[in-house]
Amino acid sequence: MTRERNELRKRLAFATHGTAFDKRPYHRLNPDYERLKIQCVRAMSDLQSLQNQHTNALKRCEEVAKETDFYHTLHSRLLSDQTRLKDDVDMLRRENGQLLRERNLLQQSWEDMKRLHEEDQKEIGDLRAQQQQK
Numbered sequence: 001m002t003r004e005r006n007e008l009r010k011r012l013a014f015a016t017h018g019t020a021f022d023k024r025p026y027h028r029l030n031p032d033y034e035r036l037k038i039q040c041v042r043a044m045s046d047l048q049s050l051q052n053q054h055t056n057a058l059k060r061c062e063e064v065a066k067e068t069d070f071y072h073t074l075h076s077r078l079l080s081d082q083t084r085l086k087d088d089v090d091m092l093r094r095e096n097g098q099l100l101r102e103r104n105l106l107q108q109s110w111e112d113m114k115r116l117h118e119e120d121q122k123e124i125g126d127l128r129a130q131q132q133q134k
Contacts, residue, residue: 001047008040 012033 001043001050005040005043005047008036008043012036012040
């Protein structure tokens, strides 16, 4: 658009007889002058519109870049948290396995103690029965 604008300005300058500042009353404009002038105004308007669109596009790009950075940072944090939680879950599973083993040992010990207690109670009962018979 800028190149076209400059080209139209050149053509506009050459389309007039003399200079634009020539104020002589007999100065006649080239018949294409008005057409070129309108084309120049349209080109300048289009150029301004494109510059406005470009500015708006740059603003949107900056906003999207900021939003992308925010979500990238958030994603990194979430990945870090996920890794930490996986490590915590692994540690808790190991602790749970150890506690289950300890529970099984304690249960086995309790069953052994219960069995020994029952045997002792039986022996005590047998001894009492023997004493009563004597």
